[in-house]
Structures are given as C-alpha cells and as structure tokens.
Amino acid sequence: MNIPLKINKYSLNTIGETYFLNIRFLLIVCVVAGNLLEPLIQQSIAAHHLFVWIFSFHMPLFVLVTGYFARFNLHGPAGSQMLRHIALQYVLFQSIYSVLDYTIFRVPHITHSFFAPYLLLWFLAGHIVWRLLLISLRMFTFKQQLIVSLVLGLSVGLLPVDGVWLALSRTLIYFPFFIVGYHLHVDKIISFFQHYRRSIAIGSIAFMILFFDLNLPLVIGWFYGNQTFVQLGVNSETGMLYRLCMYMLQCVASIGFLALVPIGAHYITELGRRTLYVFLLHGLLVRAIETTGILHRFNTPLEIVILLVFAILVAVLLAQPQVKHWTSRLVEPSIPQPLYSMIHYVQRHTLFQKQS
Template sequence: MEKTLSKQGETYFLNLRFLLILTVLIGNAIEPLIRQMDSVHALYLWIFTFHMPLFVFVTGYFAKGTLAGAAGRKTLLQIGMQYIIFQSLYSLLDMTIFRVQNIHHSFFAPYLLLWFLASHIGWRLLTLAMHKFNPAAQVVLSLVLGVLVGYLRLDGAWLSFSRTFVYLPFFVIGYHFSFDIFVHFFTKQKKRIAAAASALLFAIIAMYGLHMPEGWLFGSMTYMQLGHLEWYAGFYRIALYGLQFISGAAFLAWVPFRKRHITDLGRRTLYVFLLHGFMIRLAVISGLYHYMDHPLAVLMLIAGALCLAFALAQPVVRKITHPVIEPPVTWITRLERLTWSRPL
C-alpha cells in the first residue's frame, strides 16, 4: 500500500508540474498585454497567486531523497552548470540577436526566469542547514526569514536573494509533504469546494484586484524597493502568504490523481522551462504583439503557448538538448579526485 501511494503521489505531482508549466508559459506569453485588457490582467494576476509558490512546492517534494549525500551534491553541481550555460546563452542572444536594452548581464544577476535555478541551490542548502529542526519548526523559521528578508536594504534581485527566502517556505513544505495524509484528506467534496474557491478567486481578482501591485507577487524586491518603508511592511507579506497558500491549495483541485498523457510530459518540464524563453523573445521581436488587439487574438496566443509547452516536452526535444539541459557533472568529481590525490 505504501509503495502504491508513493507511485500515486509521483503521478499526481508530475501532473501538477506539467499543469504549472502551462501556467508559466501562459503568464509569460500574455505579460506584454496586461495593460491593454483587464481580462488578460486578471488572468495574469490569478496565475501569479499560485504558480510559482506551487512550482517551488513541487520542487521541494521531488527533492526527497536527493537533498543530501552524493545525490544532493550531484544535483547542486548540475543546477550550477545549468545556470552558467543558460545565463551565458540568454545574455549572448540578448546582445546579438534580440538586441534587448537595459538588462544588466552578470552571473550575479540571474536572467529573468533563471532566478529559479539560483534560488533552487539556495533552497536546498538552507533546508539542509535546518535539518536539526523538526518539520514544523523549519516551516515557521522559513516563514519568518521570508518576512524579514524584505527589510534588508539591498537589491533583492542580486543572486535571486529575495526570492530564495520569500519562496523558501513552499520548498520546505513540499519537502516534508505527506501525500498519504493529503490523499485521505482531499475527498471529492473538498476537491469540488477547492475548485470553486479557485474559480471564485479569479472572479474576485477580475472585479476588485486589478490594482494589486505585481511586485509583491514576484517576490524579487525588498519592501524598500516596493516603496514601503513602514515598520509593519512585513504584515503585507504575511497577508500575501495567506493569499498564496489559499490560491495554491485551491488550484490543487484541478490536478488529476490518475495517470494521464500529461504525466509523462511532467517528467520533462525543465526542458520547457529553460527553452521557452527563447520563443517568447522571438515572439516579442517579431512584432507579433502589435496584432494582439482583440480577445480572439489573445486566445490564439494562449493556445500557441499551450502548444509550445506540449512541443517542448516531447521526448525528441529531450534527446536533442539533453547535454545542455542536464549537463554531465561526473567530470567535475573526477577532476576533484585527481586534484586531491596529487601529492603536495
């Protein structure tokens, strides 16, 4: 039974991971249009109330068993290699082909979506550092750190410092998450209620929440950068955590428990995540968004984003890009052993 639940949990979280990457592509695709149409703005804000918190939550869940030891070290090395490769690629293309202005190219300033890689390293190291505390204490401590980091007088985007601490609670919760308890708690009736709550939240945002400052949802800025110098600014983040927990929990109702076509695609979301930025850049410089002045055009754009996600998650894409997306790191460990084995 335990093995069955473990397999069912893997299936559920793979389904969730692919649904989340769909929302990532939709959010990035419609971002240039959020000032033009209220409905698009509402969809964008609704997505941002749950998609990154849940993505970090899923990342924490799949970190079980690979956080410490040789497996954990290999994962950290691979994430570091991914960051170096794609930070270089995106920066190079921005300067040569895309000609994007006003972007600071530095390994200390993660390029747009690459903040996730920099923060992933931080989440793993911080969770390891808290291993002596019980899970509840780890969650509380991570929440406190997420609130306190906003008071620091620094650039929150530096090495994704702010987002690392802001999203740390979701990683810790995911790491300690018990699918056994969840599957028995999340009955069909509760799932219906959660789905209704998710839809209701979208309606509330569409009617009353369009003036919500997006900077708070991104988690990349300190309170000073957000224009809040008040001593009680941390309470805004606490309120935001409440919104994200509610929205994230409600979105779980849309995720199927059983194996579907998207289950296998969920194994390759990293490929979608790291490669789709090139396509979004191409769409922007092509002038495509100049024609996005009608709801039907926006629907076609969203459909295109969904098709792109399915295309980039295909096995053939993994076969071609595997050396870049999941670079081998055994040569690093061999080099280390060779270095340390030399006599002084």
C-alpha cells in the first residue's frame, strides 16, 4: 500500500524517509550505469550524452540525500559512532580496491595511497569531511553555512594541489549540496513536486536537450569535480565562473530528476535502505568486467540500452537482503573493542555535542 501523500506532523518523517529512499536507490542505479558507460564515452555519442546527463545530477543529489539522512545522527554518540564506521569502511575498502587494482584491475593514472581515495571511495572521505565541517559551522544560520560552502566550492579550484588528494576538490565542490540536504524542508519539496511534477520534468528535459544541442566545448573534468582550474586549463576568474555555471546546471538537472521520483512507498523503497552495499560492491564487478575488454564492444544504441538494463539488474541484485546477510561483516564492519575503547572519548568531545 502506498503511503498517503497528505502531509501532517505524524506522517512527515515517514513520507520524507520514503521519498529519499526512493531517490537514493534510483541514484545508485545511475552510479552503476555511469561507471559502466564511462569506458565508452570516447567511442559512442549515445554513451557520452547519457554519461554527461547522469553526472549532471547524480553526485549532487547523492550528497544532498546524504545530508538529509545526516540530520538524524550528526551530533552526540550517534554522530561520533557514524564517523568511526565511515572511517573504518574507507580504510578497509581503500585497501581492498588498491590491492586488487595493483594486482588485477590496473586502472591507469591511479595513485595508491590512503590520502588519494580510490575512484568512488572519495565519497566516504568526503562524507567524513562534510560532517565535520557542518559540525564546525553549527553556530551559523543555514544561509551563512550555504554562503561559506559556496565560497569553498568556488575557490577550491585555486589551490595549487592535485584535486584528487584527500578528495579535497570534490568534497568542497559538493559541500553546498550536503548543507541543503541537511536543512531541507521535506513538506515543502514534496508539496512542490506534487503540484509541478509534470511541468518541471518536461522543462528539465527540454533544457538538457538544448544543452546537448548547443554542443558546448565543456571539458568532461568539470563534471568529475576532481581537478583544479590549472588542470582544467582555465584561469582563476574563468574557472570560478564555469564552476558557478556548473552549479546552476546541476541544480536544474537535479530538480528535473527529482520530479521523476515516486513520492510514496514503492518496490524500490526497501532497496533504498541497502544502497551502501551496491555502492561499495559494484565497483568490484565493474572493474572485473572492464579488465575483460568486453565493454568496448558496446557501441550501438541498442547495446547501450542493454548495458543500462544490466546496470539496473546489478543494483537490484546487490540491494537484496541476502547480499547484506552475506557481506555485512565486510561492508558494515564492527569496530574492534580495543580500538573502540581508545577512541571512546570522542563521544564526550564537545565537537559532537548538539548545542541546546
């Protein structure tokens, strides 16, 4: 049975959780699809356009959704426990992916270091920083936090360091979306999409078609968000202007995607509770497939559609409860008791105490 869409104080949290779980699963499908399409963007126009479309919204929205769910466990013991678990996941999977890449995958231009997150693992490193930054800005109003985050996002490209180190570039570029997600009013956004869903979806699709039709000479690195202005080949003023334009493009594309997401309970709602498993495990499958070279045989529109269907199947299968049962000790490892005792003082640190 679908959750009723009439919003009241008793159903608001349930409706919000349902809607954002739906968003989260559809986004993880896009993540899987994007990683499968990436090797083809130089040889297939269809793959390139789909890849750019996905990258115009999937990371901003994923960060926004992460910010939304962070409101429930940002402060206090729950907040410090979450930070420990994210850090442990990062260390564990950074080790796994690095060893496999060094021995099997051999992805070009990869730096093997705990200070250079392996591909998609930048999100875990970023998640830690977003939480710490938001806690440090807790005395500021939402508008002040947003202004600070935008200044950081616009200016990070000026730093004279490679953007991949500590995932600093992506982390600061996407920080504004984390802020927005944390403060988002669920009732307002759901009411907004209930009234204007169709017109927003049509308008966003038309905008993206126009964007692709203009064939702007935009370097794909702007969508990755992991490069400095120097690496992107622009000066400081042009770089900040381009980044501001990217923010506007991402907002339009994100709103258009949100208009397509079902608000009420759906089959995908429960799958949305286990997207962490899809996120951390699908990369192993994608890299294994890529080493066979089979992905480069996909060129025609029909073959691209087949690849998208495969991405959906991968996301659905990895989000099954059986996968969680088999891999929970790997994906959600418990912290060893000696280590837990050593860092238990963090729970009492004022940084994690919610201000009254």
